[in-house]
C-alpha cells in the first residue's frame with residue numbers, strides 16, 4: 711500500500727479541501743461532495759467559506775441565509791443538517807467550539823453518517839480512521855473480494871472490514887492512504903471503467919484472478 715501513497719503523491723489532484731486540516735472546512739467539502747461533482751463543489755466551497763468562515767458563523771445564521779448560500783447545489787437537507795449541527799456544537803454561536811475528533815462522537819451529530827465521520831476524523835484530525843463511500847467500496851472489493859457487490863449489505867460490511875484492515879500504522883499515513891483510495895476510485899477504478907494498466911494496485915488485485923467475463927473490470931478497462 712505504500713505504492714498507493716507514492717502514486718497519490720504524484721497523481722493526486724490538488725483540491726482546496728486537501729490543503730486544509732480545519733475540521734469545519736473538511737466537513738463542508740464532504741457534505742458538498744456527497745451529491746455534487748468536484749468541479750462544481752470547488753466554486754461553492756470557496757463561496758461558502760467566505761460567507762461562513764467558521765462553524766459559529768453558520769450557527770448564528772438565519773435558515774434563509776443558509777438556504778440562499780447553498781442554492782444551486784441541490785439536496786438542501788445537507789445544508790439544513792449542517793445548520794442544525796452548527797447550533798448543536800456552538801449553541802449560542804460562540805467561537806472556539808469545534809467538531810469532535812472521534813468518529814463515534816461525530817456520528818452522533820446531525821447529518822453525519824459513518825463515511826463522513828471517518829472522513830472528518832481522518833482528513834481533519836489525521837486519525838487512523840477507516841472510511842468507505844461508493845468509490846472506496848468498489849475499489850476495495852475489486853481488489854480483495856470481487857465476489858461481493860458493493861451494493862449488498864454483506865459487501866458493505868466486507869468493505870468496511872477491509873478498509874480498517876489495510877490502514878497504515880499512523881494517522882498521517884492513513885490521511886494519504888484514504889485520499890489515495892478515493893482518488894483511485896474517482897480516476898482509475900471507476901464504476902464505468904477500470905484502467906488496470908495505470909493502476910498502482912494492479913499487482914495483487916484479486917480481480918485479476920477472476921475468470922474472464924466481458925463485463926469484468928479488467929476486461930472493460932484494457933486499453
Ligand code: SF4
Pocket residue numbers: 849852853898899904905906907909910911912913915916917927928
Ligand atoms: S487493478 Fe484494475 S480492478 Fe484492480 S483496483 Fe486497479 S483498476 Fe481496479
